Amino acid sequence: MLLPGTKRILLKLSGEVLMGDQDYGIDPAFVLELAKEVKAARDSGLEVCLVIGGGNIFRGMAGAAQGMDRAQADYMGMLATVMNALAMQSALEQLGVHTRVQSALQMDQVCEPVIRRRAERHLEKGRVVIFAAGVGAPYFTTDSGAALRAAEMKCDALLKGTSVDGVYDSDPKKNAQAKRFDTVTYDKVLADNLKVMDASAVALCRDNDIPIVVFSIREKGNVARVLAGEGVQTIVQKD
Numbered sequence: 001m002l003l004p005g006t007k008r009i010l011l012k013l014s015g016e017v018l019m020g021d022q023d024y025g026i027d028p029a030f031v032l033e034l035a036k037e038v039k040a041a042r043d044s045g046l047e048v049c050l051v052i053g054g055g056n057i058f059r060g061m062a063g064a065a066q067g068m069d070r071a072q073a074d075y076m077g078m079l080a081t082v083m084n085a086l087a088m089q090s091a092l093e094q095l096g097v098h099t100r101v102q103s104a105l106q107m108d109q110v111c112e113p114v115i116r117r118r119a120e121r122h123l124e125k126g127r128v129v130i131f132a133a134g135v136g137a138p139y140f141t142t143d144s145g146a147a148l149r150a151a152e153m154k155c156d157a158l159l160k161g162t163s164v165d166g167v168y169d170s171d172p173k174k175n176a177q178a179k180r181f182d183t184v185t186y187d188k189v190l191a192d193n194l195k196v197m198d199a200s201a202v203a204l205c206r207d208n209d210i211p212i213v214v215f216s217i218r219e220k221g222n223v224a225r226v227l228a229g230e231g232v233q234t235i236v237q238k239d
């Protein structure tokens with residue numbers, strides 16, 4: 001096992017991975033593949049919390065760059081994360097995995113509000129809990145939402161599934177010599193401004209001693225591989 005003693009994880013997926021090979025939106029077939037990975041983690045005995053971004057549909061910063069009011073655009077981004085959460089819930093239920101969506105923006109007709117004690121109960125019963133709408137406030141990202149829920153739910157690790165297989169000393173897409181860290185400290189990530197998660201998310205994980213495992217979600221079966229300690233990843237942790 002990658003992090004011995006891990007019982008509960010929070011898996012953060014950026015919205016972009018739900019697009020599959022499309023340029024925008026949700027590819028249900030691809031979401032189903034991701035759901036299989038989540039199911040495998042749950043079936044291995046872990047309690048699984050999920051946070052999904054919204055970048056495949058809308059990002060507040062992009063709206064603001066085009067002249068929209070930033071807070072208004074951020075609320076649209078939060079709504080996008082709820083759509084993604086519902087898509088993932090549907091895929092997980094197709095696989096027979098009981099799932100609850102809890103949103104930081106209340107919308108009673110579609111999902112539950114975030115209630116920590118209720119989320120605890122869901123996890124105890126083997127349900128996957130998807131936390132939507134980030135922290136429920138503009139000027140934040142779903143990375144911060146993921147760190148917040150990981151702390152609140154006392155997760156043993158935050159797994160960040162993204163398009164690169166870890167944290168590099170420079171951008172691997174621009175620099176062929178870029179080196180991947182196996183492990184790196186929170187403080188180095190913050191001091192060197194390494195691209196992992198935004199600073200508030202990293203600081204929250206540091207202050208609550210939650211390791212961040214950065215890995216590629218693009219390869220099939222990688223969640224299980226990484227959890228088993230057989231994958232490629234970077235662990236952000238204290239010294």
Ligand code: UDP
Pocket residue numbers: 013014015016052053054055056058059060061073074075076077078079080081133134135136137138139140141142143144145
């Ligand atoms: N967002 C926000 N507050 C939050 C979480 C998200 O305002 O707590 C908005 C923000 O506009 C963000 C968008 O929702 O750009 C989508 O989330 P994010 O960019 O984190 O998605 P990802 O990059 O993970 O797909």
